[in-house]
Amino acid sequence: MSYLLKTNLSKIIGAAIAVLLFLSAFLSSLYFGQTAIVVDDIVQAFTSFNSSSINQLVILEERLPRAVLGSVIGACLAIAGALMQALTGNPLASPSIFGINAGALFFVVLSITLFSFTSLVQIMWMALLGATLAGVIVFMLGSLGREGMTPVKVVLAGAAISALFSSMTQAMLVLDENGLQQVLFWLTGSISGRSLDMLYPILPFIVVAVGVSMFMGNALNVFATGEDVAKNLGQKTTLLKIAIGVIVIILAGSSVSIAGAIGFIGLVVPHITRGIFGPDHRWLIPLCAVLGASLLVSADVVARLLIMPQEIPVGIMTALIGTPFFIYIARYGLTKR
Template identity: 40%
Template sequence: MTASGTLTAPDVAIVRRPRRLRGVWLLGALGVLGLLMVASVMVGSREVGLDDIVAALGGSVDGFDEAAVAKRIPRTVLAVIAGAALGMSGAVMQGVTRNPLADPGILGVNLGASLAVVIGLAYFGLSSATSFIWVAIAGAAVAALFVYTVGSLGRGGATPLKLALAGAATSAALASFVTAVVLPRNDIAGGVRSWQIGGVGGASFDSTLQVLPFLLVGFAICFLSARGLNSLALGDDLAAGLGERVAIARGAASLGAVVLCGATTAVTGPIAFVGLVVPHACRLLIGVDHRWLLPFSAVLGAALLTGADIVGRIAARPGEVDVGIITALIGAPFFIYIVRRQKVRAL
């Protein structure tokens, strides 16, 4: 909006929902997330009460229930921050590429991070969590750059269809490379296979604290890129005409998304569909303004992953189903329903 009170072109393009309504939706999503966090601590192979949660928060782990709560709290925290990171990175990737099918899984970013971690583990003896995170971010960046370069070849540049095809082909190739690296190494095969499914079951406060600085940097970069993403939604030519530095805006936003994807994958393994489904659902509720879409995608992504983790624990008691499987089962049919709606056929 200009000083005279008139709307600029980017503002006209994003006015879709009243601000008060969007605020109500955001508060409602935060409330749902809070309830899911409480349920995540209470529900499992053995249900516990609120008094056990209070006792565990106070430092008491004498009883079995208090000990169970003490293990579930870091798991819940990791599910929240990982879901927030995946939800926001998906929204950013869809905004950068203007591709409704953009997602860390479909574009091969998660598998790029996975391959880098597996190579580091198999051939370079990586052992510390911090080294895994750096390697995963580097792998995610290389995969994202490769897919965008391949998708940009030929007439028309990086169209949504070419990016989706390049991402699908790259994902298939990277998955084969991961298998090729792991098969000869029986000493790491079991752990890698479990990690490749994607889950938050082995969470601890130590691992969460090690990945948190990387995620905070990624969140900050993405938030600062919100207005640039609004301009990119108008098309590169119009965005440049309005004074936006298109290459810098796209590069900065992509960097934030890659950091979020890589760091999350290093800790949880590749988890699919969160970054694909969540931004579409958010657009139906609050519109396309990235200044609202990004925080809402983070909250809804956290709620989706936390809820999926709860479902995985309930579905196979006394065992559990990894959250990566649950998000795939939830996300695939929900995404088909979303893309069939007129409102989200294009960004």
């Protein structure tokens, strides 16, 4: 009992530190950028807003939406990655394994080059449709056969669908080279220029998906012992797999539809969280949300500072962080689910 109390206490302290890191990243996102501001500007922007103040307008209309979107997208991708790794038992699993990124990006290219959409909200809905379609196809292919849906079949189906949609995307861009510049930020991943208006329509779905995932900890812990063991303990594993798939599609699909292909958050954050707090999904899922938000917001701050006045798309920054991590996991095996 004493050991349990000490363990939980250490996790609580660690969780408090994680929240402080997130708050620091969020405030840094409001503070740092091309336009120099002071702390008083941030305080006054929220307490006594002055529409004639350029600095306060920059904070509320540019930096605040980026910080909020970065937080939401980072949390969604991290949770989706943790669920994917739990579902497949593969330490390299991430939302892109479902073909979600590839499906969303193909529909983005399709909407711009074929339908000439210009509204970011219209493009977002098309991306979400593509992500959903790709995820459903992967689940259908992964469920074929007597054994039903298995982790190996899901991984193979995801790889196949990703390759298919990526090839079609490249074909569309070859046919319409002028569309490449318009979709460049979707291909690399960026939260620059996005407004909160893109978040509001899909926020209820995200809230429900995140809320449900927070209560799946015990079920995921049982599932992690092995599917056969979970079945013998009375767990409805097929229902759990479907629930995980739906949540991953909502979280990852929504993220891609707003910001494009931001990779490695769903891969890196679950491993970091698991390494610090252990494999208990009751802690892993909520803390992945906090650390995922912190990592993406921090990466966005660095991306806007490195080569000012230009900015690096945040998807490139996460790739720079995630690629060595991916190689390390592939080489040394790191932690399992």
